[in-house]
Amino acid sequence: MAVDMRTNLGTLELPAPVLTASGCAGYGRELAPYVELAALGGVVTKSIMRNPRSGRATPRMAETPSGMLNSIGLQGSGVDEFVANDLPWLTEQGCRVIVSVAGGSVEEYAEVAKLLRGQPGLVALEVNISCPNVESRGEVFACDPDAAARVVAGVRAVTAPDVPVLAKLSPDVTDIVPVAQACVGAGADGLSMINTLLGMAIDVDTARPVLAGVTGGLSGPAIRPVAVRCIWQVRAALPEVPILGMGGVRHGVDALELVLAGANAVSVGTAVFGDPGACPRIQAELAEALAARGYARFTDAVSAAHPR
Amino acid sequence: MSVPPRQVPAEVLQLGSAGAYLSLRLRAPELAAFQPGQFAAVAVGGRHTGMVLRRCFSLYAGDPGDGTVEVVFAVHGKGTAWLAELRPGDQVDVVGPLGRPFPLPARPGAAVLVGGGYGSAPLFSLADVLHAAGGEAHLVVGAASADKLFFGEEAWQRCASVTVTTDDGSAGVRGLVTDPLPELIARTGATVLYACGPMAMLAACTAVAREQGITAYTAVEEAMACGVGVCMTCVLPVVGDDGVTRMTRSCTAGPVFAGETVRWADVGTVPTGTWGAGGH
Ligand SMILES: Cc1cc2nc3c(=O)[nH]c(=O)nc-3n(C[C@H](O)[C@H](O)[C@H](O)COP(=O)(O)OP(=O)(O)OC[C@H]3O[C@@H](n4cnc5c(N)ncnc54)[C@H](O)[C@@H]3O)c2cc1C
Ligand SMILES: Cc1cc2nc3c(=O)[nH]c(=O)nc-3n(C[C@H](O)[C@H](O)[C@H](O)COP(=O)(O)O)c2cc1C
Ligand code: FES
Numbered sequence: 001m002a003v004d005m006r007t008n009l010g011t012l013e014l015p016a017p018v019l020t021a022s023g024c025a026g027y028g029r030e031l032a033p034y035v036e037l038a039a040l041g042g043v044v045t046k047s048i049m050r051n052p053r054s055g056r057a058t059p060r061m062a063e064t065p066s067g068m069l070n071s072i073g074l075q076g077s078g079v080d081e082f083v084a085n086d087l088p089w090l091t092e093q094g095c096r097v098i099v100s101v102a103g104g105s106v107e108e109y110a111e112v113a114k115l116l117r118g119q120p121g122l123v124a125l126e127v128n129i130s131c132p133n134v135e136s137r138g139e140v141f142a143c144d145p146d147a148a149a150r151v152v153a154g155v156r157a158v159t160a161p162d163v164p165v166l167a168k169l170s171p172d173v174t175d176i177v178p179v180a181q182a183c184v185g186a187g188a189d190g191l192s193m194i195n196t197l198l199g200m201a202i203d204v205d206t207a208r209p210v211l212a213g214v215t216g217g218l219s220g221p222a223i224r225p226v227a228v229r230c231i232w233q234v235r236a237a238l239p240e241v242p243i244l245g246m247g248g249v250r251h252g253v254d255a256l257e258l259v260l261a262g263a264n265a266v267s268v269g270t271a272v273f274g275d276p277g278a279c280p281r282i283q284a285e286l287a288e289a290l291a292a293r294g295y296a297r298f299t300d301a302v303s304a305a306h307p308r
Numbered sequence: 309m310s311v312p313p314r315q316v317p318a319e320v321l322q323l324g325s326a327g328a329y330l331s332l333r334l335r336a337p338e339l340a341a342f343q344p345g346q347f348a349a350v351a352v353g354g355r356h357t358g359m360v361l362r363r364c365f366s367l368y369a370g371d372p373g374d375g376t377v378e379v380v381f382a383v384h385g386k387g388t389a390w391l392a393e394l395r396p397g398d399q400v401d402v403v404g405p406l407g408r409p410f411p412l413p414a415r416p417g418a419a420v421l422v423g424g425g426y427g428s429a430p431l432f433s434l435a436d437v438l439h440a441a442g443g444e445a446h447l448v449v450g451a452a453s454a455d456k457l458f459f460g461e462e463a464w465q466r467c468a469s470v471t472v473t474t475d476d477g478s479a480g481v482r483g484l485v486t487d488p489l490p491e492l493i494a495r496t497g498a499t500v501l502y503a504c505g506p507m508a509m510l511a512a513c514t515a516v517a518r519e520q521g522i523t524a525y526t527a528v529e530e531a532m533a534c535g536v537g538v539c540m541t542c543v544l545p546v547v548g549d550d551g552v553t554r555m556t557r558s559c560t561a562g563p564v565f566a567g568e569t570v571r572w573a574d575v576g577t578v579p580t581g582t583w584g585a586g587g588h
Contacts, residue, residue: 030537034315052584054555057577061533061541066358072540220360273534274351274360277315
């Protein structure tokens with residue numbers, strides 16, 4: 001029997017549980033030759049800032065065991081161009097678009113969110129709080145519960161009430177639960193986790209860092225156990241909060257692991273680089289994996305690993 | 309007409325050796341009608357591999373008749389070492405044809421084609437296309453030593469002339485692949501130069517073309533994680549029609565760029581004044 005794959009992130013209903021991950025699917029267009037985007041749960045865009053950003057110098061990537069490091073530096077053309085060109089295209093395809101917003105200050109996050117308000121096609125915002133706060137010596141918002149809460153409150157205040165705001169958490173903190181609680185307390189309707197972990201690689205021949213940016217974000221299957229742990233801990237502390245899980249999902253069973261830990265839907269990032277067709281493949285594999293284990297509905301598997 | 313890119317399971321037909329290189333022939337009808345300069349992104353390592361990124365290779369030859377394509381590669385690290393172990397009948401997941409091809413001259417005439425190492429691979433199909441359009445292809449191939457030269461089998465037939473250089477003099481003329489260019493351009497009246505090879509060679513070819521007053525098209529090789537345009541790892545500083553430098557993706561806007569538009573000396577940096585540099 002076919003598994004009912006519908007799910008929801010709070011008030012946002014999704015026909016299917018697999019989405020793209022921010023920064024790993026561009027603004028959708030480049031994946032269109034390989035993927036029917038509208039058949040996915042949704043498309044999460046690359047993080048969008050107020051103004052165009054050149055990003056960092058190259059080399060920007062290094063392959064690592066079962067993963068990669070990246071230091072892209074949020075290259076993008078800014079919110080105006082996104083609203084003029086990319087969002088309308090995504091909407092025309094029939095995609096559910098979750099726009100990832102980023103900023104260097106609480107004001108910038110709020111300004112981007114304000115410019116996105118009322119745009120057709122946009123079904124939710126994901127707030128990428130793993131950005132350095134230019135007003136606080138570059139400390140990452142996601143590492144301080146108060147700073148994270150201020151960003152979330154700033155975005156929530158200017159966003160239409162029927163558009164959920166998800167806060168995207170960083171695993172690079174001593175305890176992820178207080179940050180999750182602070183974000184929910186500030187009005188986050190859900191949480192996305194996890195962003196990349198800070199890592200580094202050194203070229204042993206040149207004795208220099210591989211990445212021009214020296215350090216970079218680690219992603220891919222190597223980080224999946226960290227994602228499972230973070231989702232597990234937050235689910236245990238906040239049984240009702242919607243969670244969009246991500247981190248190292250490459251096969252359907254990987255997605256299932258995050259779901260059992262507490263994810264209501266799953267984003268796929270790095271796996272798309274190795275397989276542009278990864279999202280629909282994983283969605284189909286997940287349906288099979290659920291059926292093989294006797295689940296009639298996707299939602300029956302959500303948090304199922306937790307003691308009841 | 310360009311073929312849209314596709315992701316296909318491709319059957320390995322043949323893995324042959326060509327000097328220091330290996331040539332891999334695949335059944336992939338969706339890619340066979342590629343345009344010279346386009347490339348393919350190949351998944352390596354199998355389903356549970358720790359190698360999560362694709363490997364990119366210039367498309368060397370294609371035959372839409374029998375639905376095959378061929379790439380030529382050097383064993384460099386673990387991904388290409390895995391490819392070197394493939395056997396006929398194995399399957400590899402291939403995406404292509406990707407990227408923008410070499411633009412053809414408006415009017416047929418003489419062109420100089422410059423390849424460094426395996427960088428000559430995309431030039432043979434280009435020579436064919438130029439030849440079929442009534443033009444004339446003068447090929448210059450260079451490498452560190454004789455074994456690192458790569459020649460297509462029928463290179464001699466399709467090209468009006470072939471010049472070989474090696475750094476150590478083990479084949480052809482001793483010296484750099486750029487050394488014969490000024491004389492060749494002057495003698496043939498070439499109006500366009502096509503180049504594929506290491507970055508330093510492409511920069512030097514661009515400089516020669518500028519001195520000779522002709523156009524250079526260069527196929528770059530930046531580290532690519534996805535090959536399809538979604539990761540933003542493969543950028544280099546390129547000057548647009550509006551005179552503004554942008555960090556431009558070499559997988560979608562390239563790999564072929566007009567040589568003059570690439571800021572060769574600034575590759576690996578974000579030059580001052582680049583669009584979006586300086587942030588807020
Ligand atoms: C557009 C394009 C066309 C190319 N055409 C050819 C060709 O025709 N023949 C050929 O032999 N090689 C070609 N290359 C280079 C080839 O992609 C690399 O040699 C190969 O990726 C090395 O993989 P590896 O696993 O053996 O090495 P590793 O060092 O283990 O690779 C680690 C990571 O770095 C990347 N990487 C390493 N070296 C390069 C490189 N030189 N360029 C780009 N990415 C690199 C890999 O893709 C991988 O993600 C091309 C590269 C590009 C971008
Ligand atoms: C190249 C690259 C770029 C990314 N860009 C962003 C981004 O712009 N915003 C964001 O919130 N996360 C970004 N991420 C993080 C991913 O969305 C995701 O959280 C992380 O990579 C873990 O998932 P994965 O293992 O499936 O890739 C990026 C990741 C990669 C690899
Ligand atoms: S290789 Fe991913 S964007 Fe170019």
